[in-house]
Amino acid sequence: MSTEQELRAFGRLISAISGGHVMSREEAFDAYRQVILNLQPELQQGAFLSAHFMRKPSIEELSGAWDAIDTYDTAKVTAKIDGPVCDIVGTGSDPLKTLNCSSPAALIVAACGLPVAKKGARLVTGVSGASDIFESLGVDLDAPLACAERSLNEAGICYLPGEAFLQSGWARLIASMRFTTAFNILGPLTRPCGENNCTVIGAYAPEVSDTMIRILLEVGIESALSPYGMVDGKDPKEGIDEFSPCGPTRVVELRDGKIEEYYLTPEDFGVKPCRFEAIASGMSARENADSVLEVLEGNYDSSAADFFCMNASAALYCAGVAGDYRQGTAMAREALATGKASRKLEELIEYQGSAASTSVCS
Numbered sequence: 001m002s003t004e005q006e007l008r009a010f011g012r013l014i015s016a017i018s019g020g021h022v023m024s025r026e027e028a029f030d031a032y033r034q035v036i037l038n039l040q041p042e043l044q045q046g047a048f049l050s051a052h053f054m055r056k057p058s059i060e061e062l063s064g065a066w067d068a069i070d071t072y073d074t075a076k077v078t079a080k081i082d083g084p085v086c087d088i089v090g091t092g093s094d095p096l097k098t099l100n101c102s103s104p105a106a107l108i109v110a111a112c113g114l115p116v117a118k119k120g121a122r123l124v125t126g127v128s129g130a131s132d133i134f135e136s137l138g139v140d141l142d143a144p145l146a147c148a149e150r151s152l153n154e155a156g157i158c159y160l161p162g163e164a165f166l167q168s169g170w171a172r173l174i175a176s177m178r179f180t181t182a183f184n185i186l187g188p189l190t191r192p193c194g195e196n197n198c199t200v201i202g203a204y205a206p207e208v209s210d211t212m213i214r215i216l217l218e219v220g221i222e223s224a225l226s227p228y229g230m231v232d233g234k235d236p237k238e239g240i241d242e243f244s245p246c247g248p249t250r251v252v253e254l255r256d257g258k259i260e261e262y263y264l265t266p267e268d269f270g271v272k273p274c275r276f277e278a279i280a281s282g283m284s285a286r287e288n289a290d291s292v293l294e295v296l297e298g299n300y301d302s303s304a305a306d307f308f309c310m311n312a313s314a315a316l317y318c319a320g321v322a323g324d325y326r327q328g329t330a331m332a333r334e335a336l337a338t339g340k341a342s343r344k345l346e347e348l349i350e351y352q353g354s355a356a357s358t359s360v361c362s
Contacts, residue, residue, distance in 0.1 A: 002039050010040050010048070018051045028057075028064030036073045036169030045173070049181040057182050059211065063218050066186055075165040077117070077149035077158070079195035084319040085115045085152075088311065089188040090202035090241035091212075092121075092129065093180045096231060097281040099304055100133045101242045101311050102202070104292045104341070107348070108312035108332045110157035111340035114321050117152055117193035121162035121174055128285035131161045136289035138349040145192075147361035151351030152193070157344055159352060165192040180204075189215055198223045198319045200311070202241030209252040210261075217254055224254040225318045231276045243269070243310045245303060246276045269313055269329045271306045278303035296342040300333065309333055 002010070013031060017023070023031065031052075035045045052061070079085045086109060088102040106118040120130025128136075135141050141161045152158035162170055170183055170190075177183075185208060188201045199221060203209040209226035216224045229244025230236050243249045245266045253260045266273045282288045295305045312335075313328030322328030335341045351361070 002034070006034075007040065007044070010034060010044055014044065014048050014051050017048070017055055020055065022058055023061050023064070025060045025064035025067070028061040029068045032065040032068035033072055035173070036068055038169065038172065046177075049173075049177075049183070050179065053181045057185075059214050059218070062182060062185060062211065062215055065182055066189055066215060066219060069166070069170060069186055069190055073166050073169045074190055074192055075145055075167070077145055077152065077160065077165075077193050079115065079117060079149075079193055080153050081115050081156075081195065083115075084198050084321075085117055085193060085195045086315050086319050087117055087119055087193075087196050087199040087201075088315050089119050089130070089199070091184045091188055091204045091208060092123075092241065093184050094202075094204040094241040095238040096234070096240050096276065098240050098242060098279050099281055099291050099307065100128055100130060100288050101279075101307055102200075103130050103133045103137075104295060104308040105311040105315065106157065106159075107296070107344045108308060108335050108341045109315045110155075111335035111344045112312070112316055112321065112331050113156070114316060114319050115152060115156045116315070117158055117160060117196050119160050119162065119165075119188065119190065119192065121187065123285075128281070128288045130159070131163060132285035133289050133292065134159050134161075134348075136285050137292070137345060138354075139352050140354045143352045143354075144361055147352050150361055151348060155344070155347040155351055157348055159348065160192045162187060162190075166190065185212055185215075188212070189219070191219070197221060198315075200225045200227070200315045200318055202226065202243075203228045204241050205237075205239075206250050209250065213252045213254050213259055217257070217259065221254065223256075223318050223320075225314050226252045227314065232273070234276070242307070243314055245271055245274050245279065245307050245310055247273070264325065266306070266310070268325050269306075269310045270326045271310055271329065274303035274306065279307045295336065296345060300336045305333075305336060309336065
């Protein structure tokens with residue numbers, strides 16, 4: 001714990017931020033270091049995180065916070081793989097709650113031959129996060145990261161729970177927070193696999209897409225997509241952190257050091273639009289996991305399957321494996337129909353299931 005002088009200095013920083021003070025990158029680095037390392041009382045940590053987010057962090061501040069997370073809180077796995085290594089993740093906190101999409105999309109992408117080092121966490125504001133889904137599907141969230149590393153290198157996919165690779169700070173905070181903070185933006189931007197060079201990161205609001213892509217440009221990601229999906233008939237402010245099969249999707253794309261904004265429709269993916277109810281979240285993590293299994297095990301002609309394939313397509317396009325979104329969707333559909341995506345789940349469980357730590361990774 002900090003000294004009385006350090007406690008008071010942090011308290012003054014909270015007051016200053018509440019009054020509009022914008023930190024330098026170095027100042028933000030130090031402030032988030034203190035939060036991550038639990039050097040301040042929980043009351044001060046919560047007050048700081050809330051005040052900073054409500055004041056709307058600058059790109060410089062968020063870059064400093066990212067530096068702190070990467071320096072003090074991110075365990076690493078190594079991909080011994082030639083070519084791109086992708087990630088698919090969302091911020092959560094989106095107004096409309098859908099079936100978990102990035103998890104099955106990651107399996108489909110890996111089945112198409114693109115290695116995926118997928119991050120995730122337990123639920124923040126919805127029914128289930130990626131960790132809840134993968135746990136329901138048989139992944140052991142307590143398996144050593146060595147199992148994930150081996151899974152990535154031998155099966156072409158791994159799941160990296162924030163609870164495992166961000167143990168000292170972020171995982172502690174996310175377990176108790178039920179409100180949105182800068183960590184909702186920064187968590188999906190962490191890089192536990194240093195070879196990860198392309199990523200699809202869904203945003204809970206359009207302006208968050210812009211922010212995350214600008215940060216990714218700062219930290220050296222080669223290509224990235226950040227979608228904010230909308231639903232026809234609903235307020236555009238009520239959206240999803242995925243590519244939407246229910247209406248237009250605003251996309252911010254980073255490629256070759258340049259940032260571009262554009263809009264896509266389900267038809268651009270070769271997908272028939274659907275009603276939101278067809279992809280809405282169930283009432284529990286188990287129910288959502290069962291919906292994922294239904295698609296993997298044969299329910300390919302469904303709105304949920306279209307939803308998953310659209311988002312898998314985006315990763316394939318982002319990595320350059322597919323030439324466009326329509327081609328990526330066709331590749332994703334084939335991976336489902338041939339059973340390759342289902343087998344990827346089996347391989348993932350082989351390396352990261354409950355028996356892995358005593359057999360495969362021993």
